Amino acid sequence: MASTALWSRGAAWLRSCRGPVLQRGRSREAPGVPRGRGCCREVVATCERYAVRRLPFARLADGDVAFFERLMPGRVVTGEEEVKPFNVDWLKSVRGCSQLVLKPQTTAEVSQVLRDPRVPSGVCVGEAQRVLGGAGVYHATRPGSQGQLSHRGERGHQCRRLAALEIRLSARDGAGPGSGKVLADGSALDCLTSLRKDNTGYDLKQLFIGSEGTLGVITAVSILCPQKPKAVNLAFLGCQSFAKVLETFTTCRAMLGEILSAYEFMDEKCMELVERHLKLSSPVTDSPFYVLIETSGSNSTHDEEKLNNFLEQAMASGLVTDGTVATDGKKIKMLWGLRERITEALTHEGYVYKYDISLPVGKLYDLVTDMRARLGQSAKNVVGYGHLGDGNLHLNITAESYSHSLLDAIEPFVYEWTARCSGSISAEHGLGFKKKQFIQYSKPREAVVLMQQFKAMLDPKGILNPYKTLPSALESSTC
């Protein structure tokens, strides 16, 4: 999988970050994270921690390995130590027990892996898919660190949607050695078009975007990128309450309008952790909340005038008590780092219970406050940060190590709380393995049944990313 497993011709982002993304499989690593950090900490096997019962898949046999070696010589990994990193996520929260990793270089090879009846379905295939398709088009643009493309305010949100919408599954011009998406039976489906508009039949690619690799293997994508803005400015501000964070957002939406490209917030605990663990230093201090505002536009004079007008108003009306502005790339990057590296800082605290919640924006921080009160001393930290313009809260709870009892104190409380506010229990990351059983807190029964029908139709043997996204009646056989 290391070099060209995702067939990336015509998709520049894949080329540029191909190495690290593929080396780490599905993990999402923020810039600056020491490679291999935490390897000394042994991760409990997921099937043990969560008592997963194994689906009735075949077991890997020597004949299968020989078949794959003939298919892609030198690109079949079986050594225990070599396979190990592919079995653990970056956060060290789950560990699989796959024995083999495949590194196909073309869609045709992926197709052959899935098609051949010699394939012991669910073992190698699941693994290939985990690394290949599970990379997740949604997050792929900036794995781990996020921020510049996906985490925006009003207008930025449009950009994110655009990027997701314009993702096309497949290869260039439908030609080349196979292309597109490989379905569970090994057939390839070309959904690529470089057109902005195409309303012929059903929009199939939409069903695959965000399906977490459970419906097919995405072998190539293309993304429509907006023009790079000529002027980018950033303001990093301190607010004395979450109410002021909200009011600042309303004001800046009105005054910055079309150039507002990001509105992020973080609480003081987040700031304390990035300063302590990553030795970062914030020019804005002593505030319960911090806000990062980014503008992107075509005329720096106009943009700076708009931003200054807004800042004057925000300071004069007491919405903001402290702040700094950046127009040069180096300072902008430094300030983004304070927000983007929170995830990384949290991993230094021990085990992290992570929640990715959508809520009506006015209630966003109440969940953090309520959770903090509920857990008291049983949690080390309860922190909140996220993308205010999208109503997206990242609630993170840390403890020295994983414990069932703390998990029980958090769940289903967090999902019940979210459902009461008509929120979503997964705003952007997907349900994956840990949250699939809670889908009913955000989707009605009829919708889940329909999803299960789609899954059964497209992947009747259940070999594509098993144990993920949807609760399944099949999961009753022995582990």
Added chain:
Amino acid sequence: MASTALWSRGAAWLRSCRGPVLQRGRSREAPGVPRGRGCCREVVATCERYAVRRLPFARLADGDVAFFERLMPGRVVTGEEEVKPFNVDWLKSVRGCSQLVLKPQTTAEVSQVLRDPRVPSGVCVGEAQRVLGGAGVYHATRPGSQGQLSHRGERGHQCRRLAALEIRLSARDGAGPGSGKVLADGSALDCLTSLRKDNTGYDLKQLFIGSEGTLGVITAVSILCPQKPKAVNLAFLGCQSFAKVLETFTTCRAMLGEILSAYEFMDEKCMELVERHLKLSSPVTDSPFYVLIETSGSNSTHDEEKLNNFLEQAMASGLVTDGTVATDGKKIKMLWGLRERITEALTHEGYVYKYDISLPVGKLYDLVTDMRARLGQSAKNVVGYGHLGDGNLHLNITAESYSHSLLDAIEPFVYEWTARCSGSISAEHGLGFKKKQFIQYSKPREAVVLMQQFKAMLDPKGILNPYKTLPSALESSTC
């Protein structure tokens, strides 16, 4: 269907245009079109003109009508004259032969219509669906006239996408007397969320958007609307060649950046027709091509400065030879009218063969030129206009009346031409009845098969908007 057939609480656009949209069924009427115009012209029944073979549906019986009368007293239309307008589209190009129109007021009523085994599937249901679900969320915001929301340049395209993406099927908060989408078996599916982000399971609503009512009946939608811009400006320009239209687009994208909200073009023949038939008068004349550029922003001073800089450059470099600028609402509306009312002007010419094509932008007008040369005197007009930023050409061909021979000269030539350029044979309007057999020019066989599987799964009896969108093996029984 006249008053509240689409359950529209929480969806302001439905309320505001409920009457006219529902009165006209699926027709799309531009502002100012005389009601009833063309009624004197008899439209040939579609089943005769195109030799449609009727699917094996039951026939309407007196018992069915009685059932519906009990279900929705006073909202069952059976009179021949009353039903007539629902059987013909606004362009007078197709005519159905339904005998009954239902006017349900709630999702629950739609559900009962579809669920009850007394329902003669495909007759009343098809008709109810034609008016209800077929209204089309994509075009619903400005039926017929289009332009301000959906037809944009670079940034405007993002807005359109956003609007489409944020459309939610269903009612408010999942409560109320039924909500959402009604499937073929009468069950209701609530896909509504007022959240911007929700990544729990598969994104079902996406499969229904653009499916032309063939998978379910959409009973309510909600749309996220961007804030109304504080400043809107418009420039209407003349260009001496299509190459200059393209170069002007490149220049204005770079110079107007984030405030560019529309880039439309039309050829001189279009201008001639709106002037002749609608008595409109253009302040810009004697140009082979006309361009309409709209800006939308938060600061009028900044926007006007950007627009003026661009215009100076465009005039100085000879890209544009004539032009006018509008900042007040009345003139803006008048200039938009020149572009938006082309469709209406064309209907005065006789029968219109309409094509809605996506192409690589550089080749956009070549199709018009080639078609004009191919058809020669056999067509009255061959005109082109559209949304350049989206690579979307509206190719329209007129003749005194419909003829098979002219159609044969146009098709499949137009589809082959488009496919050679990797274009789409339907950019935004969908395949409907007339283009479903040509889907293979834009979609690979595997994709069509998958679409047919979805259709079979969700609508096994084929009662939802029959004869539309997908070619069906079922269509071999007698008419």
